[in-house]
Each structure stands twice: as structure tokens, then as C-alpha cells.
Amino acid sequence: MSLLAVRDLAIARGGLSVIEGLDFTLAPGEALVLRGPNGAGKTTLLRTLAGLQPPLSGQIDCEPDQIAYAGHSDGLKPALTVAENLNFWSAVFGGSAIGPALAAMNLAELAPRPAHRLSAGQKRRLGLARLMVTGRSIWLLDEPTVSLDTASVALFAAMLRGHLANGGAALVATHIDLGLVEARVLDLSGFRADPGRKAARPAGFNEAFA
Numbered sequence: 001m002s003l004l005a006v007r008d009l010a011i012a013r014g015g016l017s018v019i020e021g022l023d024f025t026l027a028p029g030e031a032l033v034l035r036g037p038n039g040a041g042k043t044t045l046l047r048t049l050a051g052l053q054p055p056l057s058g059q060i061d062c063e064p065d066q067i068a069y070a071g072h073s074d075g076l077k078p079a080l081t082v083a084e085n086l087n088f089w090s091a092v093f094g095g096s097a098i099g100p101a102l103a104a105m106n107l108a109e110l111a112p113r114p115a116h117r118l119s120a121g122q123k124r125r126l127g128l129a130r131l132m133v134t135g136r137s138i139w140l141l142d143e144p145t146v147s148l149d150t151a152s153v154a155l156f157a158a159m160l161r162g163h164l165a166n167g168g169a170a171l172v173a174t175h176i177d178l179g180l181v182e183a184r185v186l187d188l189s190g191f192r193a194d195p196g197r198k199a200a201r202p203a204g205f206n207e208a209f210a
């Protein structure tokens with residue numbers, strides 16, 4: 001049984017086709033590392049799977065409300081403290097305790113500090129800790145280690161391994177090796193759409209979200 005199944009997916013960005021004919025599945029406990037050169041469509045794929053933009057065509061099958069997306073922006077509330085940020089997201093997503101998330105990304109000492117007074121790496125750690133309080137099984141991660149130092153990369157890799165060990169799954173666009181020996185690699189280079197071709201719009205396609 002897979003948590004996520006993608007069939008014959010075609011996606012576009014800025015009105016141009018980026019990827020076509022993409023098929024893959026993601027099973028519980030599995031990590032899939034997205035590879036491909038700059039502009040290959042890694043972010044576009046993650047945004048599409050997260051529901052932030054519609055696909056041009058194809059099928060995306062997964063249980064409802066199982067996707068948690070961590071994109072380039074940390075999505076923090078700057079005036080709230082570290083603990084308040086996590087409590088906020090916990091309340092939105094169903095009430096998980098924030099202690100394990102604070103511990104996983106070494107944020108306990110920073111719990112009372114407002115998010116706007118964190119360094120870039122600390123903000124990133126908080127943005128990633130947020131994943132744990134969502135309780136969602138499929139993590140979509142776009143360059144999650146940006147701004148992280150070596151120790152924090154190791155913390156994040158451990159958190160991700162814990163998520164996989166609990167039956168979760170992850171699709172990760174990353175240029176660095178997270179040490180996930182069991183991870184499969186999905187190279188998007190092989191699914192590149194004709195770059196000169198304008199995307200054919202499906203019914204109801206809204207350019208503003210592409």
C-alpha cells in the first residue's frame with residue numbers, strides 16, 4: 001500500500017510545461033530524494049503535490065490531510081515565541097505535544113524567544129520542528145537544510161529517520177547528502193517537458209497559481 005501515488009503527471013510553472021509523464025509511489029517508511037539541475041521542476045512538483053497549484057494533467061492519489069509541506073519560506077509568526085509558534089501549529093493540526101518537536105531540533109532553550117529574534121538557521125530549525133506537530137504522514141521538503149549548520153543537519157536527519165520509522169514518508173528536494181542510505185532517488189531530468197511548449201490549460205486552470 002502506498003501513501004502517495006502519482007500517475008502520468010504533467011506540471012507547469014509560469015505558463016510553461018516543466019515536467020510530463022511522471023509516475024512514482026511513496027510507501028510508509030520510504031524517503032524519495034528529488035534530484036535534477038536548477039530549474040528541473042523540483043519546487044514546482046512539491047508545490048503541486050502540496051496543493052498550492054493545480055497539475056496540468058495526471059493523477060495524485062493520497063489520503064486527505066496527510067501532506068505537510070516545508071518550502072523555501074519558514075512560514076513563522078515573527079511576533080510569537082518559538083513555543084507559541086509550535087503551539088499555534090499544533091492547535092491548527094490537531095493538538096500534538098510540542099515537547100518532542102522542541103527536543104528534536106534542539107529548540108528547548110529558545111522556547112521563550114520571539115521568532116523575529118532568531119538567526120536564519122534557528123528559524124529554519126523551528127520551521128522544520130513544525131513538521132512534527134502536524135501529525136501528518138507525508139512530508140514534502142524543499143531544500144530543508146538551507147541555513148543549517150552541520151550539527152543541525154544531523155538533528156534534522158535524525159528527526160526525518162524517526163518520522164520514517166514511525167511509518168511516515170518523505171519527498172525531499174536536496175542537494176546535500178542526508179545520509180538516508182535507504183532512500184530512493186527520483187531524478188526529474190528524465191521527465192523534462194519540451195521547454196518551448198506553452199502549457200495546455202486544463203478546464204478551470206488559474207494562471208495566477210501556476
Ligand SMILES: Nc1ncnc2c1ncn2[C@@H]1O[C@H](COP(=O)(O)OP(=O)(O)OP(=O)(O)O)[C@@H](O)[C@H]1O
Nearest residue numbers: 013014015018036037038039040041042043044045
Ligand atoms: N515564479 C515563477 N514564475 C515563472 N516561472 C518560474 C517561477 N519559478 C520558477 N519558474 C520556472 O519554472 C521552472 C521550474 O522551476 P523550479 O523552481 O520548480 O525548479 P527547481 O528544480 O526547484 O530548481 P532549483 O534547483 O533551482 O531550486 C524553471 O524553468 C523556472 O525558471
